[in-house]
Amino acid sequence: MKKQRKNSNAGFSVGDLKRRCEDVSAILKVLSHPQRLMILCSLIEGEKTVGELEKSCDVSQSAMSQFLKAMRLEGLIDFRREGQFVYYRIADERLVELMTALHKIFCS
């Protein structure tokens, strides 16, 4: 009937993270779709054209364009035009850190 001890916690004050749940979850929402996560993985390797991303991530032309636009509006990626091609790249370094962490946590 008595209450158990607390679990050992994560070794950091979780208060900061709690205060940022809105922002952080918004970024995680972008990565929470398998194809968008795939797109970002591809972009980690270096900038890519829309067409290259379509092939390597198996996403339709229209869906790709819409995903890219949304991620751009989030400030996560950016692009440059070169002739008829458009090259996208990662614009937020925190994404690189995050995906590095994901790799460490889920691929070891």
Next chain:
Amino acid sequence: MKKQRKNSNAGFSVGDLKRRCEDVSAILKVLSHPQRLMILCSLIEGEKTVGELEKSCDVSQSAMSQFLKAMRLEGLIDFRREGQFVYYRIADERLVELMTALHKIFCS
């Protein structure tokens, strides 16, 4: 008109992560909702009853119960019953690692 060099990449082979996009994005989807992220933050501090979580995360009784059930089915949390109270706790240590990384990346 010539193609630019590749960006410097993240210092890890991204292939592993690509292969796991389905799984990883499924876990991130749980954290992609501000209130669920808040719930997990609270649980990092130690196990909590449903009622405690409702108050500290400002989630309705029904929504809380549904969130907890979904996260339990994902294997991310677990519970034990003690009298009329139900205590929830984190069941997947990768969550702790992940939130530690989120703290480092987004709260510094």
Next chain:
DNA sequence: TTTTCATATAAAATTATTATAATATCTTTA
């Protein structure tokens, strides 16, 4: 200057998620 290729936009259709309301279950206590 028309055609073609790469990309973007818009709208509609489909599907998924979230929130809400009502009710049920289980435990404890009067």
Next chain:
DNA sequence: TAAAGATATTATAATAATTTTATATGAAAA
């Protein structure tokens, strides 16, 4: 065993995300 408190379930309503289809734009090549 009836009442009260804690939690769960179910159904539904409301909203949001995704996919698909069609069309548009803008640059390059024929």
